[in-house]
Amino acid sequence: MADEITPLFAQYLGIKQQHPNEVLFFRLGDFYEMFDDDAVEVSRLLNLTLTHRGQNPMCGIPYHAAKIYIARLLRLGKKIAIAEQVGDIPAPGKGLTERKVIEIITPGTALESEYLDGGINNFLASLCVRGKETGFSFIDVTTGEFKATSFETASIQENFPKELGRCSPRELILPESLRSNRIIQDTVALFDSMAVSYYPDWNFSLDSGYERLTEQFGTANLRSFSLTENSVEVMSAGFLLDYVSKTTNVSSPHIKSIQVYKDSEYVVMDDSSRRNLEITGNLRDGSQQFSLLECVNYTRTAMGSRMMRKWLTFALTDVNAIISRQNHVELFVNDRTLLRRIRDQLDGILDVERLAGRIAMDKAHGKDLQALRASLSCWLNIQSILGDSNFALINPEPAAEIIDLIANSIMEDPATSLTDGGIIKSGWSEELDHWRQVHDNFNQVLDEYVEEEKQATGIQNLKIKKSGNMGYFIEVSKGKLDKVPSHFIMRRTLVNADRYTTEKLQELESNLNESDTRILELERDLFLEVRNRLKAFVAYLQQTAREIAYADVTSSFAEAAVRHNWVRPVIEESLVFDVKGGRHPVVEQHIPQGEFVPNDLNLCSEDGCTFALITGPNMAGKSTFLRQNALISLLAQTGSYVPALYARLGIVDRIFCRVGASDNLAKGESTFLVEMTETAHILRSATEKSLVIMDEVGRGTSTEDGLSIAWAVSEYLLERIKCKTLFATHYHELTRMESDRAKKLCMAVDESTSEVVFLRKVISGSSQNSYGIHVARLAGVPEPVIKRAQMILEKIQGEAEDKPVINADEHVFEEEKSAAAPVSFTGGLFSDEELILDEILSLEVDSITPIQALQTIARWKHSLSGR
Known part of the structure; x- marks a missing residue:
């Protein structure tokens, strides 16, 4: 009942009512308390x-x-509202301490380093639909990076997941009207680690969004950012700024621009292909393991790691921009000593980009400023080492000014709290030095005063003492009272x-008693003064951070090129794709050295062929060959060297990858439907400048249907779109397709011995066998099944015209079943020892009980002993 609610809990309920969607951290003394549903969750x-407080869970x-x-x-996608005690603590029985929410922390607006992954942007994204147009925006509050794009609403099923895949936001904000949109919900479900929130549609206003953006950027209009009053991007971008302001409860002056991009500026890759x-x-x-990022990411700074991800997901289509990056990579590749010296200096650079953001939002503490000073010192060393080869487009003088300011004002190992003191260096403020002198040398001051009074009074045994009640006092013995001067004030006899x-x-x-307070006040004020002076350099620091990241990424590309023996590709504005000795960058790094077959x-090229039909058995390397060429093309357009002996590549505008088999049962989509949906997207979206790799199109349905679809798709890509296409298939009938613009390739197989050997070499020609039974044997399928499959295959091949009905014979496996030894699976891909080792390496030790551990060990022992 209402009359049973305590004043404290009534205060809690009032605040919670204002923040129903956040977990409320309610400050009580030295604890944050949660109640009711928040507490349970x-x-x-x-x-x-x-526990419970009365009847309420807590x-x-x-x-x-x-x-x-x-x-x-x-990390679990929750939002937290922090309710602090903001009023003076009243005397007992005199009422409640005032409390209010001072900050809302969400996955996409978190500012503290403890909440962030240094090498990954912490993006907050928003999407807004307006008729035939859709706007998409994303922002990283910690760095100030702000981007937006738009696309036709009719293509939202393709473009929405593509954009989410590019930026991988921690949090997504959507209008309430999209909550029931099936396409939106299906897309959101693909990104299960992303927090999603819905807000009333009126928040996504064109007028208020435009006003919010111009106010943030300090401009009369947004034409310099390629936006107008009617741009759909304004709706989502404006609300993002408003959301950031209301949640963080601080201004964000470092967010000074927005980049509006179009698909034509970067290589387009749908989320499935990515x-x-x-x-x-x-x-x-x-995870990053076994990805392309792992092969090239030798960055030494958080900024470089973030830029590396950006370059891989936003590969360039401008030849001159690509060649400019290549030139800088080549500088390091050709001078290994320079590469090593630059990378050694990069080791000393911390996250200048986020440090600048913390300064702008009044979040930086003393250690942050010292980290900035050390980082800028290393950056100046890098510029000095580069000498005439310095490609930085920034004046080093402000960096030197910042270094001097911090070095002269902030202690080398300062406290992080403004209430602890120990931040400002001696010599920076005369007033602060005075009060420190009073505090630290008070005994010396007293000794000097005692000597002064001894000389003036002639009382040589005069002493200054201290008691808890009286404080400091002068004590004069009875025999010297006649010498007590008139300015001595009696305290006690x-x-x-x-x-x-x-x-x-x-x-x-009085000065001594005041010194502690004055020192803390002065240090706080002086630190805030220094930090405010640094705000004038925020834009410069952001530019410097980009230069540092650029040097880090280009030297990382160079490191990858040197380690893996990659080459600089020739990039041109053409359709050519000429690679000699190409390798898969990821596979090559995870097999023994020298085993990968280029x-x-x-x-x-000269023959004008745009289409390669690739046949051959499973496990012979078709998929690896397809993927490696797509990755080579992508790497080249990031400015990186590529895993090959030689590469001459024309710019591609899009890369499509239709490989593998998967279903989406939750959406009622079979494997074949998913395959056809992806195929349809490629046929609708690919252009002459695109690169398409397709593997086993049509395998999810009957042979006749699948072959017909694969043939028609091949012809469409070959004759209508005319894009560069690698088309792998098991349908040998496709090799009868003839065209001057198509070539036939196959995976080489050695059958000269009793064992079939896949050479993993791509040669001209067509494969006449899929070797599926051989692959089944490698996978550990029981030998009786292998023999029976071989019998059926021979029967089918022997009756090609009139395919027989093959009856299942209930006695066909009888001989094998009567054998004494059970069918062994040790002839599979892995031995028992390898399987157990793999299980050990992947075992989550902290998540199993002692009895489970003992049972697991017993099972390993049983397996290894053969019993």
Whole structure:
């Protein structure tokens, strides 16, 4: 009942009512407390003890450890509202301390380093639909990066996941009207680690968005950012700024521009192609391991790591821009000593980009400023080492000015809290030095004053003492009372001595008592003054951060080229694709050195061929060959060297990758439907300048249907679109397709011995066998099944015209079943030892119980002993 609610809980309920979608951290003394549903959910998510306050569930976390718990909740997609005590603590029985929400922390607006991954942008994104147009925007509050694009609403099913895949936002904001949109919901479901929130549609206003953007950028209009009052991007971008302002509760002066981009500026790659090519994460668990990013990311700074991801997801289409990057990579490749010296200096550079953001938003502390100073010193060293080869487009003088300011004002190991002191260097402020002198050398000051009074009074045994009640006092023995001067003020008479004070002693004591407070106040004010002076350099620091990241990424590309023996590709505005000795950058790094078999590919060259039909068995290397050429093309257009002996490549505008088989049961889509949907997208979107790789089109349906579809798709790509195409298939009938613009390739197989050997070499010609039964044997299919499959195959091949009905014979496996030894699977891809080793390496030790561990060990022992 209402009359049973305590004033404290009523205060909590009032605040919670204003923040129903956030977990409310309610400050009570040294703890943040959560109640009711928040408490139940958080205790479950964080494994906290759930208690009760009256009838209300409650759990809490210590104030000093809050960041650890907040970081975990953010990773789970939760939003946190921080309610602090903002008023003076009243006397007992005099009412409640005032509390209010001072900050809302969300996955996409988190500012503290404890909540962030240094090498990955922390993007907040928003999408807004207006009739036939859709706007998409994303922002990283910590760095100031702000981008937007637009596309036709009719293509939202293709473009929305593509843009989400490019920026991988931590949080997505959508209008409430899209909550029931099936396409939007299906897309959002693909990104399960992304937090999603819905807000009323009126928040996404064209007028208010335009006003918010011009106010943020300090401009009369947005024409310099390629935006007008009617641009659909304004709706989503404007709301993002408003959302950031209301959640962080601080201004963001470092966000001074927005980049509006179009598909024509970068290589277009749909989300399915990006996933299949494993650009920034593998298909298995999404981690960087076994991805293209892993092969080239030798960056030494957080800024460089973020830029590396950006270059891989926004590959260029401008030849001159690509060649400019290549020239800088080549500078490091040709001078290994220079490369090593630059990378050594990069090791000393911290996240200048986010440090600039922290300064702009009044979040930086003393250690941040010292980190900035050290980073800029290393950057100046890099510019000096580069000498005449310096490609930075920035004046080093402001960096030197910043270094001097911090070096002269901030202690080398300052405190991070403004309430602790120990931040400002001696010599920076005369007033601060005075008060430190008072505090640190008070005994010396007293000794000097004692000597002064001894000389003036002639009382040589005069002493200054201190007591808890009286403070400091002068003590004069009874025998010297006749020499006590008139300016001594009596405090107390004792048996053997009298105690006095003086105006000067009282002043000295007052100064001592005041010194602690004055030192803290002065240090805080002086630090804020220094930080505010640094705000004038925020734009310069952001530009410097980009230059540092550029040097880091280009030297990282050079490091990859040197380590892996890659070459500089020739980039031109043509359709040619000529690669000699090409290798798959990822596969090559994860097999023993020298085992990877390089292959050539020549399309759109002298013979005018744009289409390569590739046949051959599974496991012979077709998919690797297809993917490696797509990755070579992508790498080349980022400015990187490529894994080949030679490469001459024309610019591609789009890369499509249709490989593998998957279904989407939740959406009621079969493997074949997913395959056909992706194929349809390619046929509708590819241009003459695109690169298309397709593997096993039509395998999800009957042979006749599949062959017909594969043939028609091949002809359409070959004759209508005329793009560079690698088309791998098991349909040998496709080799009868003749065209001057198509060439036939196959995977070489050695059958000269009793064992079939896949050479993984691409040669001209067509394969006449799929070797599926051989692959089944390699996979560990029982030998009786292998023999029976061989019998059926021979029967089918022997009756090509009139395919027989092959009856299942219930006795066909009888002989094998009566054999004494069970069918062994040790002839598969891995031995028992390898399987157990793999299980050990992947075992989550912290997540199993002792009894489970013992049972697992017993199972390994049983397997290895053969019993």
